[in-house]
Amino acid sequence: MIGRRWTALGALAVAAAAILTVVPVIAHHSSAPFYDSTKTVEAQGTVTKFLFKNPHSFLYFDADENGKKVEWQIELGAAGGLTRTGWTPDTLKPGTLIKVSGRPSRAEGSHGMCCAKITRPDGTPIVTGGRVTEEQQPPR
């Protein structure tokens, strides 16, 4: 019984972490013309650049696709919004291995995602403890 309860709590932790690592895209443009909300893609690779900026942040990483190197561009929320959830410009340093799933970009031949869930390759969250609340926001 105890084992089952721990299994349940473990599942809760995994579910919460999954929610907590979904990065918000907020209020600058609609995602619909850019990304297909009916599909999900997943990729894994090494961070090359983290543009922690307004109006939207962008994460770039290289992934292997059938033996060819592909650069992915992941659209994230505004730097201001990410800061409120515990992210900093150093959260994703070049060289960090990540796994990303999200809505794929619509443009032919492009490799982009939005509304992404970003974790380490083993599925653990990028930000320890997930998102923080505004009341626990780090000093500016």
Added chain:
Amino acid sequence: MRNFTRRATGRTWGWAAVAVMAIALSPSRPGIQAQAPAQTPPAANAARPNQIPDLAGIWDGTTRARPVNSERIPWGKDNFPELNERALAYQKVFDEALSPKYDCQPASSPAIQYDPYSMEVTQWPDRVLLRYEKDDQLRTVWLNDRKPTIYDWSIQGFSVGRYENGALLVDTDHFVFDITGFDDYNGIPSSQLKKVHERYWREGTELKVTVTVEDEMFLKKPASYTARWLPQRPGYKLDAWDCDPEAARAAVKMMPPKYK
């Protein structure tokens, strides 16, 4: 024992589901309207009829206060503007890629009031200053019968205001043409004939506004929405926006081009 185990496991799953839902619906998640944490303002902040309302402070317009803006918010089925033929023609040929926001041009009224960021209000005897965290914009509302000059045409226009019945009334004109000057989502332009009327008032701890826009070049009749802000937490300072041109335009290449 087996029944008890099943019940216990069921309870655990039940609590797990409740906890996950609580996290998923927490106020920090965009798109979800949530109640604000209690913050009691000074008694002097309460608006009184025929007196100048105390609107000063930093106000939170994020998802704590209201749903995030989108194609249907704040302009929904009940208040979506009636577009004339000219506006419909512009909307039909509109190409998202040429929207000036992808080159860091700031949002204008009536959109900037609803962007999900904070706003600081400063009340001086001859003017009210509205500073928006989004796009680093500062609007000046003149209370002293100041008249616009030919140099006052701008994205934010020229604003005059007055206090009336416990509210601040603001009238703004002298806008320049803006191909997305109505909002960020629906491809509706605004013209140099656009006029925006705002009414700000206090309701308890909240700051409320009704924004009404008229533009005979594009709208058949005025359209309006009402929104609210909540008091920001003590000590909060507005961040610099510092729009980055590379980050502003990076998304465009992910969209299939409308024109080649």
